[in-house]
Amino acid sequence: MDVKKLLIRIYAISWFAWQELSNWTKPWIFVLYTLVRPLSTLLLYAYIYIAFAVASGQANPAAAFYMITGIAFYNYIGNGLYGIIWVIHEEREHYEILKYNYVSYPSLQGYLVCRGIIYYILGFFLTIIVLALGLPLVGYDLTNLKPNLAVFTIVMLLGFIWCTSLSIFTASLSLFSSEYGPLISEGMGGLLFLTGNVLFPAEKLPPWLHPISEMLPMKEWMDLARYSMNVDYAINTPALMASLVAKTIIYVVFSTLFFKMMDRLVRKIGALEATTAH
Amino acid sequence: MTYAVETIDLTRVFKRGKSTIKALDNVNISIRKGEIFGLLGPNGAGKTTLIRILATLLLPTSGEAYVNGYDVIKEPDKVREIINIVSGGERAGYGILTVRENLWYYSQLYGYGWREGWKKVDELINLLDMKDFANVRLNRLSTGMIQKYNLARGLINDPKILFLDEPTLGLDVEVARYIRKIIKNLVRENPDKTILLTTHYMAEAEQLCDRIAIIHKGRIIAEGTSDDLKHMVSKEKIFKVEVRGIVGALDYIRKINGVKALTYKGDIVTGVTSIRLVLSDNDLISKIVEALNEKRFKVLSVVKVEPTLEDVFLKLVGARLVE
Amino acid sequence: MNRKFKLLFLAAFGRAYIRIVGGNRELSWILWEIILPLLMVTSVVYAYQSLGAPGEYIGFVILGGAMMSYWFNVLWGMGSSLYWEKERGNLEVFMITPAPLEGLLLGMALGGMFNTTLRASSMIIVGVLFFRAKFVFETLPTAFLIFFLTLLALYSLGMAMASLYLMYSRSGWRASELLSEPIMFLSGLYYPITVFPMILQIIASILPLTIGLDGIRRSLILGENVLDLTWHVFLLSAMIPILMVIAVKLLRYMEYKAKREGRLILRWM
Numbered sequence: 001m002d003v004k005k006l007l008i009r010i011y012a013i014s015w016f017a018w019q020e021l022s023n024w025t026k027p028w029i030f031v032l033y034t035l036v037r038p039l040s041t042l043l044l045y046a047y048i049y050i051a052f053a054v055a056s057g058q059a060n061p062a063a064a065f066y067m068i069t070g071i072a073f074y075n076y077i078g079n080g081l082y083g084i085i086w087v088i089h090e091e092r093e094h095y096e097i098l099k100y101n102y103v104s105y106p107s108l109q110g111y112l113v114c115r116g117i118i119y120y121i122l123g124f125f126l127t128i129i130v131l132a133l134g135l136p137l138v139g140y141d142l143t144n145l146k147p148n149l150a151v152f153t154i155v156m157l158l159g160f161i162w163c164t165s166l167s168i169f170t171a172s173l174s175l176f177s178s179e180y181g182p183l184i185s186e187g188m189g190g191l192l193f194l195t196g197n198v199l200f201p202a203e204k205l206p207p208w209l210h211p212i213s214e215m216l217p218m219k220e221w222m223d224l225a226r227y228s229m230n231v232d233y234a235i236n237t238p239a240l241m242a243s244l245v246a247k248t249i250i251y252v253v254f255s256t257l258f259f260k261m262m263d264r265l266v267r268k269i270g271a272l273e274a275t276t277a278h
Numbered sequence: 279m280t281y282a283v284e285t286i287d288l289t290r291v292f293k294r295g296k297s298t299i300k301a302l303d304n305v306n307i308s309i310r311k312g313e314i315f316g317l318l319g320p321n322g323a324g325k326t327t328l329i330r331i332l333a334t335l336l337l338p339t340s341g342e343a344y345v346n347g348y349d350v351i352k353e354p355d356k357v358r359e360i361i362n363i364v365s366g367g368e369r370a371g372y373g374i375l376t377v378r379e380n381l382w383y384y385s386q387l388y389g390y391g392w393r394e395g396w397k398k399v400d401e402l403i404n405l406l407d408m409k410d411f412a413n414v415r416l417n418r419l420s421t422g423m424i425q426k427y428n429l430a431r432g433l434i435n436d437p438k439i440l441f442l443d444e445p446t447l448g449l450d451v452e453v454a455r456y457i458r459k460i461i462k463n464l465v466r467e468n469p470d471k472t473i474l475l476t477t478h479y480m481a482e483a484e485q486l487c488d489r490i491a492i493i494h495k496g497r498i499i500a501e502g503t504s505d506d507l508k509h510m511v512s513k514e515k516i517f518k519v520e521v522r523g524i525v526g527a528l529d530y531i532r533k534i535n536g537v538k539a540l541t542y543k544g545d546i547v548t549g550v551t552s553i554r555l556v557l558s559d560n561d562l563i564s565k566i567v568e569a570l571n572e573k574r575f576k577v578l579s580v581v582k583v584e585p586t587l588e589d590v591f592l593k594l595v596g597a598r599l600v601e
Numbered sequence: 602m603n604r605k606f607k608l609l610f611l612a613a614f615g616r617a618y619i620r621i622v623g624g625n626r627e628l629s630w631i632l633w634e635i636i637l638p639l640l641m642v643t644s645v646v647y648a649y650q651s652l653g654a655p656g657e658y659i660g661f662v663i664l665g666g667a668m669m670s671y672w673f674n675v676l677w678g679m680g681s682s683l684y685w686e687k688e689r690g691n692l693e694v695f696m697i698t699p700a701p702l703e704g705l706l707l708g709m710a711l712g713g714m715f716n717t718t719l720r721a722s723s724m725i726i727v728g729v730l731f732f733r734a735k736f737v738f739e740t741l742p743t744a745f746l747i748f749f750l751t752l753l754a755l756y757s758l759g760m761a762m763a764s765l766y767l768m769y770s771r772s773g774w775r776a777s778e779l780l781s782e783p784i785m786f787l788s789g790l791y792y793p794i795t796v797f798p799m800i801l802q803i804i805a806s807i808l809p810l811t812i813g814l815d816g817i818r819r820s821l822i823l824g825e826n827v828l829d830l831t832w833h834v835f836l837l838s839a840m841i842p843i844l845m846v847i848a849v850k851l852l853r854y855m856e857y858k859a860k861r862e863g864r865l866i867l868r869w870m
Contacts, residue, residue, distance in 0.1 A: 024771040033779055040782030044790065048645060051792035052652040063652055094688060183637060190640030199648035292863055330866060333697045337860045358699040370690030374623040386615035387700040389608050431694070 009105065013114035017083070021118060038075050038126045042134045045071045045199065049138050064138035065230070070198040072130035073225040076123040076156070077163050077218070078189050083119025084112050084167035085185035088174045099272065109259045112171055113164055120160050131229070145230050152228035154241075155221065158248050162217045165251035172255075172262035176271060197222040217247040280347040282439050282472035283309040283332060288341035290327050290496075301327040303496040304341070309489075312469045314461070316487030317476040318587060324496040325476035326365075329441045332474070333363050345439055361439045364432035366447030369424060373417030377408060377427050380416055381434060388435040402430040406460065422453035429457060433464075440464070442475045446482060458486055480587040492591055499594045504587065511585040511593050514538060515557040518583050519566065521575040525551045531569055536562045539592045550578065556593060605701065612704025613711060620678075620712020634716045635723045642666035642724055645791050646732050658792065660735060660822045663728030665790040667721035668814050671714075671752060672784065675759030678713030679706050680777050683766045693866050702852055706763050710756050737824040744820040746827060750837035751813025757844035758809065764848070764855040768864055788814055809840050 022030045049067050053059050091098040105111040135142055166188070174184045195202050195209060196218025205213060213219055220240045227233045266272050290302040302324045309315040317325050330336040331343055334354040342349065348356040371380050378399055385395035403412045406426045411419060416427065425445070432440060442461065446454035462485075465471050477483055483490050484504045491501040500507055524544040531553075532540055539556040555566065560582075567577050642662060649658045683706070686692040695705055728734040762780075766773035787794075787801070788810040794802050805811045816833035819825040827834065859865040 024775060033775055036779055037782050040786050044782060044786040045645075045648075047786070047796060048648055048791055049652070051658070051796045052649065052654045054796050055655055055658070056653065060652070067648070187632075187637040187640070190637055190644075194640045194644045194647075199644055200651035204647050204651045290863075335693055335696055335860065335866055336863055337857075355699055358697055361697060363694070363697055368690050370694050372619055372623055372691070374626055375619060379619075379622070383615040383619060384694075384698070386611040387608070387695065387698040387704075389604065389611055389699070391611065435698070 010114050010117070013105075013111060014117050017115045017118040021122075034122065034126070035129070038130055039133065042068075042071055042130050042137070046134055046137050048199070059139055061140055061144075064140050065135070065233075066226070067199055068134040068138055068140065069131065069226045069229055070222060072127045072134060073222060074193065074196075074198050075126040075130060076120065076159055077192060077221075079119045079123030079126065080116050080160065080163045081167050081170075081189050081192070082185050084116040084164065085171050085174060085188065086182060087112055087115050088171050089182055102272065108263060109168055109256065112168060116164055116167065120163075124156065144232075146232060148228050148231050151224065151237075155224045155228050158217075158244055159221055159225075162221070162244075162248040162251045165248070165255035166216075168259050169251075169255040172259040175262055175266040192216060192218045195219070217244055217251065220244040220247070280311075281308045281344070282311045282313070282346055283307065283315070283474060284344045285328075285332075286342040288328070288331065288343055289339050290324075290331060290336065291339045300496050302331070302338070305493075305496070305498055307491055307498060307501070309472060309474060311472050312465065313488045314465055314473045314475060314486050316483040316490040317474065317493055318478065318480065318483045318490055318591075319476075319493035320478055323493045325493060326443055327496075328493075329363065329443050329474065329476060332357075333361060333441055334358060359435075360437055361441065362432045362435055362437040363441045363443060364428050364445050366425065366444035366449070368428065371416045371424070371427065371431075374415060376413050376415055377419070377423075377430075378403065378412050380427065381430055384431050384434045398434060402433060405433075406430050422449055425449055425453065425457065429460065438470060439472045439474070442473060444477055445475070446477075446479070454482075458482065461486055484587060490587070492587075492594065494591075494595050500590060507587060507590045508585045511556065511589045514585065514589070514593065515560050515562075516583050516585055516589055517555045517557060517563050517566075518579075518581045519553045519555065519563075519570070520578040521551050521553065521570055522549060522578055523551065523575050524549065525553070525570075525573075525575060528553070530573070531555075531566055534562065534565055534569065537566070539589075539596060541592060551575075554583075554589075554592070556589060604699075608700045609704040609707070612698075612700035613708040616705050616708025617712035618708075620682075620709060621715050624712065624716070634720055638666070638670065638720050639724060639727060643727075643732075646728075656733075656735065657822055659728065659732050661789075661793065661818060662791050663724055663732070663734045664818050664821060665788075665814060667724045668748075668751070668810065668817065669785060669788075669790055670717045670720045670724070671755060672788070672810055673781075674713040674717040675710065675755045676762065676777050676781065678717070679709045679756075679759040680763040680766055681774060682709045682713075683763045684770060684774055687766065687770060687865075696865065702856065703760065703849065706760050706852075707756075710759060736821045738821075740820040740824055740826055743825070743827045743830060744817050747813055747816035747820065747830065747833055747837065750834065750841065751809055751817075754809035754813070754837055754840045754844055757841060757848045760848035761844065761851045764852040767852075767855045767859040768862075770864075784808065784810065787811060790814075793818065806836075809837060809844070812836050812840075 024030075025033070045067060049060075049064050052063075088098065091101060101111060102108055135145075170184055170188045177184065191212065192198070195205065195213035195216060198218075202210070202213040202219055220243050223233075223235045224237070224240055224244060227235055227237055285305050285307050288302055288305040289300070292299045292301055305324070305328060307315075317328065319325050327336065331338050332345055332350060334350050334357050337351060342351075344350065345357045346360055348360075350357050372383070375383070381399040381402060382395050385398050390398055403409060406429060408423070408426055408430065411423055416424065419427065429445070432442075445461070446457050449457065461473060461475070465473060475483070475486060487504070489501065489503055490507060491498050492507070493499070500510065524546065525542060528540060528542060531537060536558040537555060538558060540553065542551055542553040544551040555563075557563065557566075563580060567580065570577055642665075645662050645666075646659055649662065683692065686695065686705075696702070725734075725736075729736070762773075762777065765776055769776070787805040788808055789797075789805065794805050794811060794815065797805065812833050816830050816837075819830060819833075856865070
């Protein structure tokens with residue numbers, strides 16, 4: 001493997017992803033745009049807790065911590081998911097350039113992974129900002145936090161790997177639906193949001209949704225992320241970590257094989273360049 | 279007299295960041311009703327910019343433009359009622375809808391109403407021989423079929439003035455010939471129709487147009503019938519010389535007194551270079567052959583040719599129309 | 602003037618046809634348009650349930666989700682549709698016809714409303730059947746009045762925002778993205794705005810969606826009738842003509858500016 005060539009490619013694709021994300025406006029407007037949305041989302045969901053606190057007349061710091069960390073860390077996953085899945089739709093429907101990128105890079109899968117990198121970096125910074133602003137907003141005392149940097153690093157890395165794999169799997173489905181790429185991304189994001197211990201424990205869901213929750217690595221990842229922020233957060237850390245690692249490996253293998261299959265199939269039926277407009 | 283299209287000192291400047299591009303520079307044209315008027319020029323000459331202004335999609339920086347007597351700036355609504363555009367090389371349309379449905383939609387935009395709209399659609403499908411794919415979705419059509427659809431869309435409102443912007447671009451010979459035939463018949467059968475056709479294909483301009491204007495870097499550099507324009511170079515002696523080998527810049531030939539213009543094109547497959555020369559005197563050709571021999575190029579043939587619009591362009595601009 | 606109106610309605614009809622017929626040719630829309638939007642709303646419902654919030658909050662969330670569908674239709678169905686029309690070259694073909702741009706936007710809005718209404722209805726049905734949300738159906742006429750007035754105001758706002766796309770394309774897209782979440786928050790998507798600080802409540806009340814959502818909630822959850830909600834009716838009625846005038850003027854101005862700067866026909870910007 002030519003490592004230098006690979007690094008050049010990764011750099012070029014990441015550079016392009018950054019340009020596509022940011023070059024539509026001046027830097028300060030871009031920063032504003034990047035911050036306004038997640039902070040508005042923070043307010044939107046933080047007030048769910050605040051509305052409850054007003055209605056019930058009592059605070060619940062554990063619930064506040066749970067919700068805010070959920071919203072904050074979801075930025076990392078949501079960003080990465082969107083950054084990869086949206087590419088197929090955009091390059092095929094919008095720029096009509098998918099075919100050129102397809103033939104110029106050794107694998108479409110690799111291309112998609114590279115395109116997602118910038119989004120994860122952005123998501124990481126947004127996570128930190130939302131945590132820093134969100135916890136005080138709901139009255140949570142930041143001095144109560146006892147972060148574990150090592151666990152945090154591992155959690156971020158595993159998050160990148162499994163979420164990328166999940167995004168690759170979902171992107172392979174969007175190869176067959178020229179119009180609904182964005183909705184596929186939204187759908188997968190919504191599923192993770194609902195079943196992934198983001199706003200509430202997944203055990204609260206009806207029993208028929210539990211298998212979906214168990215299949216996705218989001219639950220374990222979220223709880224481990226919370227633990228990385230406060231080691232007093234009571235979970236079975238070794239068990240969850242083992243489960244997360246195992247699921248990540250399965251996702252990597254499955255998504256790689258599935259994508260190869262879908263890639264072949266879409267070319268067989270001649271739908272790689274299919275666009276639609278209405 | 280009210281012209282179908284008239285522009286007076288029309289100028290359009292684009293600002294892109296720090297740079298400025300003068301796409302049109304004091305363009306003055308007058309197109310009579312019932313004419314097919316050609317605008318010939320290379321890519322980037324300003325042809326499409328002119329069409330966009332006349333179609334009310336773009337405002338000029340200065341100057342005036344009138345379509346059928348209506349000011350394109352002050353009376354755009356009146357202009358839109360009587361014009362249409364067909365552009366080449368485009369895939370505009372709703373891919374998820376069939377040809378019939380797409381055409382029906384545009385009929386509504388011109389105020390046809392339900393029944394009249396479908397009737398008009400059927401007329402156009404028959405006119406342009408699209409029955410075989412009328413009920414096929416646009417995103418499944420070939421380039422030639424899409425261009426037929428585009429032409430049908432351009433005729434949906436029976437426009438008095440039709441702007442055809444490189445309508446045969448990217449089409450194969452058969453479809454291009456068909457489109458040209460339709461264009462020619464349109465005006466023959468409807469003498470009140472006027473067509474402004476932009477192209478960089480000389481043969482197309484010569485075949486279709488009553489009058490032609492040559493545009494280069496935003497300026498009209500010549501205007502007249504095809505014969506009028508060729509007459510500009512009729513006194514010139516035009517020769518085509520073929521040599522074996524791929525030649526260099528040929529500066530040594532340009533320096534010969536009496537060589538007015540020169541272009542060449544090498545074919546790396548056959549290994550032959552074709553040189554086109556505009557000379558002031560027939561006798562100069564022997565000097566040129568000599569000069570080529572001195573450089574050890576074998577001269578395969580020397581032919582005196584009739585002037586074409588390419589030569590007109592070459593004389594006026596000093597470069598080929600089509601590179 | 603008659604021809605202008607005729608063209609407006611025909612253009613709207615034609616464009617709505619494209620959206621409804623063309624847009625629903627792939628049956629997967631049932632999944633994307635109906636089932637998936639439920640995910641976010643149900644997440645919030647479960648969040649409230651896990652916190653032990655009062656039962657009315659379920660109703661708040663369901664109605665908020667339903668109304669938000671219409672806001673998204675305005676934001677994305679009109680604005681982003683115009684963006685795509687421009688990118689695919691359809692906008693310039695439309696602009697050379699005598700049909701007014703308002704007709705195109707109205708058609709996009711009406712076309713989107715079909716799917717949006719299905720989406721909103723499914724949310725309410727799921728809310729009632731699955732989450733046992735309780736609504737006072739006797740005040741349905743009042744709720745419809747407020748709903749109708751809110752829609753008129755929203756679509757005028759949507760028209761104004763869509764005009765940005767004529768000039769700014771990608772930036773307009775980003776502006777729409779930027780507005781999604783703040784509007785969701787300020788309009789009280791998941792809770793009454795009385796939980797906000799007073800200054801925020803005043804700011805939020807400028808939005809027609811906030812007033813409309815509050816009015817619909819009061820009528821369907823708290824059982825208030827049109828006499829109790831006169832202030833809502835009055836505010837929305839006052840907003841509609843103002844927003845329409847602003848929308849039309851902005852549309853004209855943006856069209857002129859886009860033609861002046863040659864951006865109307867520019868793609869990938």
